Amino acid sequence: MQTGMDQKTMDKHYEPQGLEGRWYEQWDAKGCFKPTGEGEPYTILLPPPNVTGTLHMGHAFQHTLMDALIRYHRMKGRDTLWQVGVDHAGIATEMVVTRQIEAEGGKRDDYSREAFVERVWDWKHESGSTITGQMRRLGASADWSRERFTMDDDLSEAVIETFVRLHEEGLIYRGPRLVNWDPVLKTAISDLEVVNSDEQGKLWSIRYPRTDGRGDIVVATTRPETLLGDVCVAVHPDDERYTDLVGQTVELPLTGRQIPVIADDYVDPEFGTGCVKITPAHDFNDWQVGSRHGFEPINVFTPEAKINGNAPASYRGLDRFEARARILEDLKASGLLVEEKPHAMVVPRGDRSGQIIEPYLTDQWFVKMDELGKLGLDAFESGRIEFVPPNWINTYRHWMENLQDWCISRQLWWGHRIPAWYDENGTIYVGRSENEVREKHALSSDVALRQDDDVLETWFSSALWAHSTLGWPDPERMAREGFDRYLPSSVLITGFDIIFFWVARMVMMTGHFTGKVPFEQVYITGLIRDRDGQKMSKSKGNVLDPIDLIDGIDLDSLVEKRTRGLMQPQMKAQIEKHTREEFPDGIPAFGADALRFTFAALAGHGRDIKFDLGRCEGYRNFLNKLWNATRFTLMNVGEDALEAPAAGALDAPSRWIRSRLDRTIAIVDQALADYRFDLAAKAMYEFVWNDFCDWYLELSKPALFEEAEAANPAAAQATRHTLATVLETTLRLLHPFIPFVTEEIWQRVKVPAGVDGEFLINTAWPEAGEPDPAAEADTEWLKGVISAIRSARTELNLAPGKPMPLLIQQASEEDRERLGRFEDLIKRLARLERIEVVGDDRDSADCAVALAGGMRLLIPLAGLVDIAEELARLNKQLEREQKGLTGTEKKLANERFVANAPADVVEKERARLAEHRSKVAELSGQIEKLGKLEG
Incomplete structure (x- = not known):
């Protein structure tokens, strides 16, 4: 056998550390990630992650799939653009910087608005690129020269232009509406920023005396403090118990006010007494009831959730929960509190502050959604955009057919400040700048104008991502950035949780302002859960950090990381115990490639994905198998270019492996067209492990022995050529999924395989040839x-x-x-x-x-x-199996065990029973056969 120089310089064991970062730097430095401007465009938009965030498992999963598609289509010769960037994350960023200030002993109130925003920019320049750095570690081959930030000057220009045009079209307005209000952050927040928590609360029943002196009615509430803002009591129109009460009035306890009794279909006669208090300013359902009946809402809270001047003097200034306690005391003293009982309820909490969210009536800016919603729904119903899997159209359709106007204002300093100005009379003027406002409305410099203090929510600027990143609204930038070439993008890969918050809003905004759809397909991925199917969360202590899986982490560091910031000692101890039991040796370094291949192998068309580190270990072994197969190949093919074999020189095994490779390429092509990354990974794994490594390397050895080569040098040369070219083609096939190790190996294999090129990343994707059924x-x-x-x-x-x-x-x-x-x-x-x-x-x-x-x-x-010796060995083995069989049969015959044990435990015992029976039968057959020979 020959020994090539490449094999000598190749490490005996595959070690991802070192080679991954080295190749990424070279690709990036050589501009391998940039669009070429040639060929059919292929574009992916990265859902812009939070500028304060770090790469979590969901990000890593989706980014792997995006990168695999980008690398695949790049190799197919398409003009690929992966548009990346981050959003400014108004609330999250303000909280990060505020905590930084507090850690230094200062307070946010020490800063003016301008000084605070400047401090945020300083933080962004120093620490705002953590997640994009982690994306590079994962191998994201994005054009970083086009990386965007939603607060960039040109993207900010697009935001202002969008607001002004929508206002001019009558699609943006300002007015009092109920919003999700965080009384700690003192701002409205979106539904996505509300965490609904199952908690144990209380239900209080309260008497409302009838003003006609004919007794009282009883209502039940979980928030007695809101009764101060009640405007009426509602009953169902068909509830015969209260037919004579409709149109009458009752006394609102503790307020001295009288409120009417109305009939409305909203009321459930089976719940409680069938009488419901209606507080339009503090409940979303009550707002609808109050609007239908023309009631003026009464807001009884300040922005800090304290009782305001609309309530009786004795409660003013109290915190909402202090007011609750005082009101309950007063109701009890007045004989109006009927009962108090435990009540399971869903409590809305702010995902940032952790505080209970209040439905709060306040003046906010809104986008009218009627026309935009029809546009957004038509884009999918007409087939211009499709969901993968297609069943997600039902979820999308339900949301779009039940749209409410979109609250776009936030009471923050960090973000795009709303381009609206007020004069001393409160008249609103909207424009791209104060100068434009003055010119448009002929306002002299003597007229004092004050700009709106609010900023636009982050989702507003993110909704423009598809077209603002391509230069809109400036024609010169649009031409320079490739607006007409790269819009619409090819596919959007995202989770189902932001279909409405981001996907739908991009469709509406891009369609409204450009007449185009932002993307042609939307691939909805599953959610990454832990190995038991549980959602990963800090409180459960089951969070995995993808960077830890790439680089490895020792046990003590992992424990510290998982328990950091936890305040409850019991929870902290429980998570530490669980972590030490699950990872007694910490987490080994699997490398980015093994993690990526694991993600691909798990990416079927389902919602839940159970992530087990055992899969990472298995695919790490797969990469090691590929590494060793390369060492064998290089040892046998040498370092020089090999001539292609003459026609007919290939033996059947060589024709077979080429045919199997052709079939695998075709399977991978179809799988990627269908977004079945799991099927692509399965086909490649089986080809590399089973066909190439386990079989062809074995089948090729006889032709490479010295005596065989001497007898038939043409066959030996043909086998060498097949080894080199099949391995090289396989590396191209694998590259979109495991880019680092394939580049490392390809650099050593390319010359013997007769391939030109500086990098594997820029080589052509393999084309599937016709299979060879005879050789197969x-x-x-x-x-x-x-x-x-x-x-x-x-x-x-x-x-x-x-x-x-x-x-x-x-x-x-x-x-x-x-x-x-x-x-x-x-x-x-x-x-x-x-x-x-x-x-x-x-x-x-x-x-x-x-x-x-x-x-x-x-x-x-x-x-x-030696028949006697073999019989003794087999009989001993049979005895062990029969003992195991008896024990398992006994356990499964126990009805109590079968009824009470977890289903998976019972199933494992049944599988063990079948295995014991199979082994007993097999061993008995062998013993019988040998017994006949001995006799």
Whole structure:
């Protein structure tokens, strides 16, 4: 065998550390990620992550899929653009910087608005690129020269332009509406920023006296403090208990006000007493009821959730929960509190502050959604955009058909300040700048104007991502950035949780302002959960950091990381115990490639994805298998370019492996077209592990032995060429999924394979050729014979290298012809001293028998096996299996165990029972056969 220089310089073991960062730097420095401007465009928009965030498992999963598609289409010759960037995350960023200030001993109130915003920019320049750095570690081949930030000057210009145009079209207005209000942050927040928590609360029943003196009615509430803002009591129009009460009035406890009783279909007669208090300013459902009946809402809270001047003097200034306690005391003293009982309820909390969110009536800016919603729905219903999987259209349709106007204002300093100005009379003027406002409305410099203090919510600027990043609204920038070329993008990959918050709003905004759809397909991924199917969360202590999986982390550091910031000692101790039990040795370094391939293998069309570190370990072994196969190949092909073999020089195994590779390429192409990353990964894994490593490397060895090469140098050269070219093509096939290790190996294989190019990342994607059914049939027959012989060796406990004879019965003409062609190969690989075809009358009593297709393979045992010794070994093994079988049967016969044990435990016992039975039958057969020989 020859030994090439490449093999000598290749480490014996695959170690991802070092090589991954080295190749990424070279790709980026050489501009490998930039669009070429040539070929059919292929564009992916990255959902812009939070500028304060770090790469979590969901990000890493989706970014892997995006990068695989970008690398695939780049190699297919398309003009690829992966548009990346981050959003400014108004609330989150303000909180980060505020905590930074407090850690220094200062307070946010020490800063003016301008000084605070400047401080935020300083933080952004210093610490705002953490997540994009982590994306690079994962291998994201994005055009970083086009990285955008939603607060960039040109993107900010697009935001202002959008607001002004929508206002001019009558689609933006300002007015009092209910919003989700965080009383700690003192701002409105979106539904996505509200966490609904199942908690144990209380339900209070309260008497409302009838003003006609005919008794009272009883209402139940979980928020008694809001009764101060009640405007009426509602009953169902068909509830006969209260027919005579509709149109009458009741006294609102503790307020001195009288409120009417109305009838409305909203009321559930079966809940409580069937009487419901209506507080339009503090409940979203009540707002709808109050609007239908023309009631003026009464807001009783300040922005800090304290009782305001609309309530009786005795409660003013109290915090909402202090007011609750005082009101309950007063109700009890007045004989109006009927009962208090525990009540399971869903409590809305702010995801940033953790505080209970209040429905709060305040003046906010809104976008009218009627026309935009129809546009957004039509984009999918018309087929211009499609969901993958298609069933998500139902979720989308439900949201779009039930749209409410969109609250876009936030009471923050960090963000795009609303381009609206007020004069001293409160008149609102909207424009791109104060100068434009003054010119447009002929306002002299003597007229004092004050700009709105609010900023636009982050989702507003993110909704423009598809077209603002391509230069809109400036024609020169649009031409320079490729607006017409890259819009619409090809596919958006995202989670179902932001279909409405981002996907739908992009469709509406891009369609309204450009007449285009922002993307042609939306691939909705599943959610990454832990190995038990639980959602990953800090409080559960089951969060995995993708960077830890890439680089590894020791146990103590992992424990510290998982318990950091937890205030409850009991929870902290529980999470530490769980972590130490699950990861006694910490987490090893799997490398980015192994993590990426794991994500791809798990990416089926489902919502929940159970992530088990065992899969990472398995795919790390897969990469090591590929590494070792490369070492074998290089050791045998050398470092020089190999000539292509002459026509007809390829043997059946070489034609077979090429045919299997062609089929695998076709499978991967179709799988990626269908976004079935899991099927692509499965096909590649099986080809590399089973076909190439386990079989072809073995089948190629005989042709490379020195005596075989001397006898047939053309066959040896053809085998070398096949080894090199099949490996090189396989590396191209694998590259979109495991880019680092494939680049490292390809650099060593490209010359022997006769391939030009500086980097694998820029080579052409392999084209699938026509399969070779004849070679496949021949080689599958060959594999079947060799596998049957090897299995028989194992059953007989024979050493793999011990020579033995083989007799063949029931061989067809086709079998005999193949035996003639492959006899030498079979003898070498199966370690046979001879092969003989015998008649059916040959007695097989003294032989082990194996089946291969229609053939019977007989292995004469005389001289191969010490029958007495083998019988003793098999009987001992049979005794163990029978003992295990008896124990398992007894356990499953216990009805109590079957009824009470977890289903998965019972299922494991049943599987163990089947395994014991199979082993007992197998061993009994072997003992019977050997017993006959001994007799």
